[in-house]
Amino acid sequence: MNTFEPFESRYRPLKSNYCDNPVLVIDTDATQSDLLNAAEQRMRAATDLLETLYCLCFKQADVKDIPNIINALYLLMQDGCDLLEVAKQQIK
Structure with missing residues (x-):
């Protein structure tokens, strides 16, 4: 079972940051509604991209595009998660 752990600071770095000094952060004091809307926006964008890819003919795709698509999906989904x-911890 997950236990409640308060945030160490107001700004929590995104896990998708690639550097030791994070540039993109989540404001843990943001309203739950704002956090959920931002999460939904990113997850909806990832879902829309997946739907587009599902509808495309992969014979027309270039192999070099696959890592770019995967990276975009990873960033959107990880940021959404x-x-x-953060929104879930606000409930507790």
Whole structure:
């Protein structure tokens, strides 16, 4: 079972940051509604991209595009999950 752990600081770095000094952060004092809206926006964008890819003919795709698509999906989904995690902790 997950236990409640208060945030160490107001700004929580996104897990998708690639550097030791994070540039993109989540404001843990943001309203739950704002956090959920931001999470939904990112997850909806990832879902829309997946739907577009599902409808495309992969014979027309270039192999070099696959890592770019995967990276975009990873960033959108990881950021969305990070936002949901902060919103979820606000409930407790």
